[in-house]
Amino acid sequence: MTSNGYFDNGGTVVALAHRGFSLDGLENSMAAFRAAVDLGFRYVETDVHGTKDGKAVALHDASLDRTTDGHGDVADLNWAEVKGAKIGGVEPVPLLEDLLGTWPTLRVNIDVKGTSGIAATADAIERTRAHDRVCLASFSTVRREATVALLSKPVATSAGTREAAAFFAGGFIGANMAAPLVAVGAVQVPVKLGAVRILTARHIAAAHAAGKQVHVWTINDKAEMERLIAMGVDGIVSDRADVLKEVLVAIGRWE
Incomplete structure (x- = not known):
């Protein structure tokens, strides 16, 4: 791989x-x-x-x-x-x-x-x-x-469902979260499963330690974009490209 x-986005x-x-x-x-x-x-x-x-x-x-x-x-x-x-x-x-x-x-x-x-x-x-x-x-x-x-x-x-599920599970059972991501450069995941937030700062840190990016989908709310960027996600998939650009420009992370 x-x-x-x-994935070279210069810190943006x-x-x-x-x-x-x-x-x-x-x-x-x-x-x-x-x-x-x-x-x-x-x-x-x-x-x-x-x-x-x-x-x-x-x-x-x-x-x-x-x-x-x-x-x-x-x-x-x-x-x-x-x-x-x-x-x-x-x-x-x-x-x-x-x-x-x-x-x-x-x-x-x-x-x-x-x-x-x-x-x-x-x-x-x-x-x-x-x-x-x-x-x-x-x-x-x-x-x-x-x-x-x-x-x-x-x-x-980027990771498939099987790899992403193992990545998430590792964070909750204490297993090696990065192991399922060895063959990919990124994991692209939802933030929630139903009403339960499943993406944690621990998951993001583990992915980063393994040299992998974390992208989240599909985020259309401005406050949620800001929260996830503060958590350290590397990418956001959005239907509201206009709102996402506005958020990134405001914090100086738009290329």
């Missing part, structure tokens, strides 16, 4: 625009990614599914139904069918390759959502030579590792 400089907080930035429900659209870039964001987060003919598309759900005017599962459709769907009825579903290619210095956190996205995601990274500026994530460690195995160069990675 290597970060290839992906890694500010990740969750599915780009849109207050109009246009998540994972090129318009949303452009809005984040226009705000000055250097990092965005996106999700990937693969089409039946092997194209990686930036879309959170397996199906087109919730966010677009199209219907059906991406994995069952060819790209020619998917590209006709409009997010919010107005914005086309983008290819991952278009996101990586349009902004050649933008760092992209990629959540590989299903097995259909494994080869498709690797192909998009290879075609755009984006290895040094992507972080591969997945709830499934198996999916993440399968995607990495198809790449010609190392990329940054």
Whole structure:
């Protein structure tokens, strides 16, 4: 595992625009990614599914139904069918390759959502030579590792659910919290499990001692952003890129 400089943020907080930035429900659209870039964001987060003919598309759900005017599962459709769907009825579903290619210095956190996205995601990274500026994530460690195995160069990675669960559990039972993170550069986690706060300063300190970053999702409240930054988190994933930027500018940690 290597970060290839992906996590080198010069002491600022890694500010990740969750599915780009849109207050109009246009998540994972090129318009949303452009809005984040226009705000000055250097990092965005996106999700990937693969089409039946092997194209990686930036879309959170397996199906087109919730966010677009199209219907059906991406994995069952060819790209020619998917590209006709409009997010919010107005914005086309983008290819991952278009996101990586349009902004050649933008760092992209990629959540590989299903097995259909494994080869498709690797192909998009290879075609755009984006290895040094992507972080591969997945709830499934198996999916993440399968995607990495198809790449010609190392990329940054973050922990899957199994690794994150072991990381959290270690903090509460006295086990080695860093051991589950040996193969990744970061752990990207929720702050709470239901109403219970599970991320502690002890977890953050253990990750830092092992040279790993801690990113939290999905934080949209200003006071919570400030609390987590004070705790020492390295990155925040947010739907409210505008609020996150405001907080970081105010404390002098916006790059």
